[in-house]
């Protein structure tokens with residue numbers, strides 16, 4: 001039995017035009033410590049699957065189980081990082097993390113503060129602990145959000161396009177930050193990440209789940225990324241294994257299209 005088990009998952013939404021099936025027949029067994037990316041075109045159901053794991057959406061069919069327990073709602077065993085940071089703007093960096101720790105951990109205030117400080121240091125934000133989110137750059141805000149998610153020590157980290165709003169350089173250092181934290185945690189944290197970025201998925205993941213387009217989206221293919229770790233971003237892109245995986249993913253994601261010099265032209 002896997003750590004995170006998605007069985008025959010279906011999620012549909014009631015709409016004025018009737019039932020809209022967003023995803024169906026989703027089967028995925030995730031081992032403890034795996035890094036999984038979910039990739040697919042806009043609207044194919046990535047966030048829907050993520051929200052079902054997070055417990056924000058209840059399956060209309062099938063189930064999601066964590067450590068053999070059916071997920072019935074959000075819980076401290078799953079930390080979530082969204083693209084838009086979702087920090088409380090009236091609390092300082094330190095208070096934002098403390099608030100999360102305080103809400104889920106039954107330990108002394110001193111111990112809670114120690115956890116906050118430790119996590120702030122891990123993402124190199126200790127010097128900025130008294131700033132409000134509005135006084136931070138996008139990358140810094142996302143580092144706070146990641147530190148907050150790690151501070152509650154969840155078994156599963158759910159990253160919903162966490163670096164989508166960041167520039168390429170900041171994005172690169174944030175990816176390293178996540179891998180650093182994952183390594184510090186003895187690679188025991190299970191990470192499920194949504195991304196639109198094939199290179200990001202290849203750099204970080206053990207497996208990449210490629211979804212078909214919706215409605216009623218299903219898994220098109222699960223691509224294994226057997227590139228050895230630690231991965232050096234500059235070196236791996238030159239390896240034949242990486243190039244073959246990248247081409248395969250590009251093919252899976254673009255074979256309905258023909259790319260012409262002025263852009264993508266729909267064929268079918």
Ligand SMILES: Nc1ncnc2c1ncn2[C@@H]1O[C@H](COP(=O)(O)OP(=O)(O)OP(=O)(O)O)[C@@H](O)[C@H]1O
Nearest residue numbers: 013015020022041042043044045046047048049214
């Ligand atoms: N509450 C809802 N009611 C009706 N339809 C919904 C609802 N939430 C999502 N959907 C639909 O389900 C489908 C999947 O949405 P979802 O947000 O999971 O896609 P996504 O792959 O995460 O997209 P993106 O990459 O653009 O963020 C879309 O067609 C969306 O319109």
